[in-house]
Amino acid sequence: xxxxxxxxAEFAAKYAGYTCQEVTQDYRxxxxxxxxxxxxxxxxxxxxxxxxxxAGVTQxxxxxxxxxxxxxxxxxxxxxxxxxxxxxAFMRVEDYEALIEDPTGYLFNVWxxxxxxxxxxxxxxxxxxxxxxxxxGGMAMLSYFMGxxxxxxxxxxxxxxxxxxxxxxxxxxDILGDKLRGYVGLTMDLHERPKQxxxxxxxxxxxxxxxxxxxxxxxxxxxxxxxMHRGCVPFVTPAQFNEVYxxxxxxxxxxxxxxxxxVLFYAEGQWLQHADAFLELPEGSIIYHVDRDDVFEVHxxxxxxxxxxxxxxxxxxxxxxxxxxxxxxxxxxEEVAADxxxxxxxxxxxxNDTSIxxxxxxxxxxxxxxxx
Amino acid sequence: MSDKQEKQVTERRPGVCVPWEEKRAEWGDLxxxxxxxxxxxxxxxxxxxxxxxxxxxxx
Numbered sequence: 001x002x003x004x005x006x007x008x009a010e011f012a013a014k015y016a017g018y019t020c021q022e023v024t025q026d027y028r029x030x031x032x033x034x035x036x037x038x039x040x041x042x043x044x045x046x047x048x049x050x051x052x053x054x055a056g057v058t059q060x061x062x063x064x065x066x067x068x069x070x071x072x073x074x075x076x077x078x079x080x081x082x083x084x085x086x087x088x089a090f091m092r093v094e095d096y097e098a099l100i101e102d103p104t105g106y107l108f109n110v111w112x113x114x115x116x117x118x119x120x121x122x123x124x125x126x127x128x129x130x131x132x133x134x135x136x137g138g139m140a141m142l143s144y145f146m147g148x149x150x151x152x153x154x155x156x157x158x159x160x161x162x163x164x165x166x167x168x169x170x171x172x173x174d175i176l177g178d179k180l181r182g183y184v185g186l187t188m189d190l191h192e193r194p195k196q197x198x199x200x201x202x203x204x205x206x207x208x209x210x211x212x213x214x215x216x217x218x219x220x221x222x223x224x225x226x227x228m229h230r231g232c233v234p235f236v237t238p239a240q241f242n243e244v245y246x247x248x249x250x251x252x253x254x255x256x257x258x259x260x261x262x263v264l265f266y267a268e269g270q271w272l273q274h275a276d277a278f279l280e281l282p283e284g285s286i287i288y289h290v291d292r293d294d295v296f297e298v299h300x301x302x303x304x305x306x307x308x309x310x311x312x313x314x315x316x317x318x319x320x321x322x323x324x325x326x327x328x329x330x331x332x333x334e335e336v337a338a339d340x341x342x343x344x345x346x347x348x349x350x351x352n353d354t355s356i357x358x359x360x361x362x363x364x365x366x367x368x369x370x371x372x
Numbered sequence: 373m374s375d376k377q378e379k380q381v382t383e384r385r386p387g388v389c390v391p392w393e394e395k396r397a398e399w400g401d402l403x404x405x406x407x408x409x410x411x412x413x414x415x416x417x418x419x420x421x422x423x424x425x426x427x428x429x430x431x
Contacts, residue, residue: 104384107424138423210386211425
């Protein structure tokens with residue numbers, strides 16, 4: 001059978017009768033929503049909680065860069081990441097050498113005070129809120145991460161559903177853009193100081209590999225997920241992809257594979273123009289997830305080496321008719337899944353604009369036609 | 373710790389915030405099992421590494 005592994009985020013809240021605020025603020029409600037979805041739709045695998053950014057951690061730490069439902073934004077809108085303006089980037093351009101020399105020290109001593117309302121900078125007088133930020137943030141993170149183990153067991157025992165992923169990775173260049181220099185600052189740096197950008201990516205590499213492996217499935221049955229953001233053309237030039245993004249990411253993927261884990265390439269956006277680079281990876285080492293690319297073209301290009309997931313457009317699942325969803329999914333099953341190595345899923349994580357009726361149509365047509 | 377001493381800290385490898393070598397230097401001879409002290413120090417220290425890197429990557 002063609003497996004179904006939908007990445008449902010705020011959709012799960014909608015299905016279970018919770019607001020975006022409820023599942024973002026209380027991860028136990030998010031876990032509950034994921035279980036209700038898994039049981040109600042008879043899926044093969046689901047993420048334990050795809051509304052991943054738990055407000056308990058972000059609010060304990062005092063992080064400035066989120067708009068949270070029910071707090072900074074309306075209660076029925078998914079949480080928002082708010083990138084600062086170029087001149088207020090969390091990492092200044094003069095910080096490159098400090099980051100390169102000691103990434104962990106830089107993050108604690110320079111980055112964290114800038115991104116937190118409560119953490120004070122080095123040399124400043126400690127405050128009660130500073131101390132509480134570390135204590136509560138650490139305790140909250142441990143509480144949350146430990147909850148995923150119970151959630152995986154609950155999905156398995158109550159719903160007959162596997163927990164879909166374990167471990168997290170982002171490309172060094174995406175970390176620089178997403179959390180440190182900001183996208184605009186990074187694009188300027190790629191032009192004005194490309195060697196420093198490359199060295200910064202190289203400094204981040206071993207730590208990102210460590211984080212990915214530390215959270216990977218000990219049984220090696222489900223993949224580590226890389227969330228791929230703005231490292232593709234047109235966000236960067238082809239040369240910047242070839243000279244910075246890919247050379248600093250590829251070794252991480254290869255090492256994760258050497259240690260026995262697949263990586264789910266959650267290629268958000270359009271990445272097919274870089275397929276030749278991805279084909280350098282060992283056969284079977286990744287599952288290529290399709291977002292805005294044409295899933296039929298992706299199949300032609302990479303399926304001889306890699307399994308594929310996704311490719312069912314979110315706009316179709318949100319605004320299309322059930323019969324349109326059925327027709328598209330049936331076409332995917334016939335043309336992409338026919339030779340195996342395909343996992344049914346939407347193109348991108350499903351939020352609360354997704355139609356329950358359409359998700360049911362996607363599930364039913366996969367069960368009906370996705371049989372080998 | 374002075375700025376100079378901070379700079380002399382052993383390189384912070386992945387999984388490490390306060391290296392064992394730095395902590396060990398605070399003591400003279402240990403009367404007991406140094407191995408278990410080192411292991412537990414490094415295990416709890418790695419939690420701090422996890423904290424900051426997950427704030428960066430996951431949150």
